[in-house]
Amino acid sequence: MEKIVEKIRRELRMGFYSMLTLKILIDKGELHGYGLRNEIRELSDGMFEPSEGTIYEMLKYLQKKGLIESYWAIGERGKARKIYRVTEKGVRIYKMICPDLQAFKKILEYLLEGCT
Secondary structure, three states: OHHHHHHHHHHHHHHHHHHHHHHHHHHHOOEEHHHHHHHHHHHOOOOOOOOHHHHHHHHHHHHHOOOEEEEEEEOOOOOEEEEEEEOHHHHHHHHHHHHHHHHHHHHHHHHHHOOO
16 A cells, blocks of 8 residues: 555655646746755645755756746856746746646645544
8 A cells, every 4th residue: 555655655746746846936946956945845844855866867857848948057155057947938837827727726625534
């Protein structure tokens, strides 16, 4: 049963992380992968802490689809970092999915009734 639970969690989280990444980049502007990971951890009060591999796999997917773009910049410590920002297409896609998110909210409220 643990394998089934982990598979469902992974599938849920990947879609969730993709939408959350778009929203964070819309709200916060440009971030590197580590900064994005920290934002997710903070927003979830530490409940979600995606691995570096998960973050970069998701960023690669979003970039391939044209929803985000990246560039290299020199950080405070002189180290090059890849910075990500949402594209106009990413903003449009996010807004198109907002009605789905509203429906998910209603469904999540129903699902949570059984969790107490």
